[in-house]
Amino acid sequence: MLSFSGGKDSTALLLECVERGIHIDRIINFSCSWDWEAVDEQIAKVEDIIKRKIERVSPPYPMEYYMLEKVQHGKDGKAKIGWGWPSFACIWCRGLKIQSINRAISGKRYLTLIGINYDERGERTGRKYEKKGLINYPLIRWKMGEMETYNYCKDRGLNFGGLYEMGIGRIGCWCCPMASKTSLWALYKNFPEKWALLKSWDQITKNQFRMKYVSVQDLEDEFKFVERKMLEFISGQALSLVEIRAWFRWILKTYRIPSYSKPENVVIGIRKEDIRNRRDHRRALLRRKAEK
Numbered sequence: 437m438l439s440f441s442g443g444k445d446s447t448a449l450l451l452e453c454v455e456r457g458i459h460i461d462r463i464i465n466f467s468c469s470w471d472w473e474a475v476d477e478q479i480a481k482v483e484d485i486i487k488r489k490i491e492r493v494s495p496p497y498p499m500e501y502y503m504l505e506k507v508q509h510g511k512d513g514k515a516k517i518g519w520g521w522p523s524f525a526c527i528w529c530r531g532l533k534i535q536s537i538n539r540a541i542s543g544k545r546y547l548t549l550i551g552i553n554y555d556e557r558g559e560r561t562g563r564k565y566e567k568k569g570l571i572n573y574p575l576i577r578w579k580m581g582e583m584e585t586y587n588y589c590k591d592r593g594l595n596f597g598g599l600y601e602m603g604i605g606r607i608g609c610w611c612c613p614m615a616s617k618t619s620l621w622a623l624y625k626n627f628p629e630k631w632a633l634l635k636s637w638d639q640i641t642k643n644q645f646r647m648k649y650v651s652v653q654d655l656e657d658e659f660k661f662v663e664r665k666m667l668e669f670i671s672g673q674a675l676s677l678v679e680i681r682a683w684f685r686w687i688l689k690t691y692r693i694p695s696y697s698k699p700e701n702v703v704i705g706i707r708k709e710d711i712r713n714r715r716d717h718r719r720a721l722l723r724r725k726a727e728k
Contacts, residue, residue, distance in 0.1 A: 437549070439464060442475040443606065449585075452588070463490045467492045469498040469500060470609035493540045502518075503518055503519055520642040521643050548571050604623065605618065610623065631656075638652040
């Protein structure tokens with residue numbers, strides 16, 4: 437069985453298995469109300485390439501129901517409404533995925549192929565399940581890393597709606613609270629309607645969007661601050677060398693840009709032409725000062 441998310445890694449894994457003639461009993465995709473629309477389109481394209489339907493399983497209710505309306509009773513017997521945002525402390529969305537897949541396979545045991553790429557080896561691999569012969573990571577064995585899987589899909593006409601180029605590192609659920617800040621920045625800059633929906637949900641959930649009490653509004657304020665500082669730096673406003681070094685250390689630590697994305701769109705949030713014009717203008721001013 438192949439666990440197919442619809443992202444570049446699982447897509448590269450599926451297509452490479454087909455090209456190598458590896459038999460796959462079932463291809464299963466977990467689909468929910470938080471999926472990117474572009475991923476649904478990509479799955480249809482992949483089905484055309486492999487000439488085979490991909491099984492799609494879903495939870496009984498939309499994800500918003502579990503997050504905002506699902507009633508549960510605590511140890512004290514009191515009813516609590518909504519599970520709140522998923523977090524590293526309680527990844528309930530993963531539990532729904534496992535339950536949905538288990539219902540689909542009806543208790544049968546398969547060797548599951550999972551698309552974790554070579555660059556992620558050791559970070560996301562479940563060694564104990566691999567030793568038991570329940571899970572296998574072919575991309576690691578084939579040494580296909582981030583760029584290899586991205587280019588592999590791109591060469592076959594799959595671009596995932598340009599989401600990766602925007603800086604979105606993982607294209608599972610678009611509103612994932614555990615996504616990187618780079619991915620959330622890309623969501624904020626390129627999908628204002630989704631970002632507004634995110635803010636509205638964050639106001640009525642029992643917990644805040646990110647752990648350590650970070651709300652969606654807090655993230656938006658940080659993005660605006662970072663953008664303003666970057667524009668100040670590009671436009672040549674007064675910044676000391678100490679400030680510049682500290683600033684870029686923080687940027688590189690906080691916002692890790694995938695190698696396949698376009699940094700000028702991800703970090704700064706303005707057009708490439710604007711960056712080039714500001715840079716050329718700054719260089720011209722420095723040349724004039726030097727000539728004087």
